[in-house]
Amino acid sequence: MEEKREGRKPCLKCLLRELDERAYMEKLHRYIELLDVDVKAPKGLYEDRLAVCKTCDYLEEGTCQACGCYVELRAAVRKNRCPYKKWRQA
Numbered sequence: 001m002e003e004k005r006e007g008r009k010p011c012l013k014c015l016l017r018e019l020d021e022r023a024y025m026e027k028l029h030r031y032i033e034l035l036d037v038d039v040k041a042p043k044g045l046y047e048d049r050l051a052v053c054k055t056c057d058y059l060e061e062g063t064c065q066a067c068g069c070y071v072e073l074r075a076a077v078r079k080n081r082c083p084y085k086k087w088r089q090a
Contacts, residue, residue: 032076041078049075049087056086 019027032040041049050071053059058066064074067083074080081087 028070028072032072035076039077039079041076041080045078045088046075049082052082052086056084058084 040046053064053071053075056064058064059071062070062072064071064083067074075087081089
């Protein structure tokens with residue numbers, strides 16, 4: 001959790017299930033934002049991948065039911081592939 005609570009330092013060892021939804025989403029997007037440029041998919045490719053995922057029957061609450069990944073994380077890494085080869089590659 002990013003913000004300090006009652007003078008205590010932020011929790012650095014929380015499990016995802018222990019974070020509130022807003023804090024989880026902030027951490028997820030911060031992680032994607034901080035990916036090294038050599039690893040990160042270009043923005044256009046990332047958005048194309050997510051658009052494909054949004055039409056896929058395996059997408060459920062941000063998770064790919066085919067492979068178990070969080071699609072926003074998988075799509076953010078240039079070398080990653082869709083398990084059904086639905087994405088175009090960089």
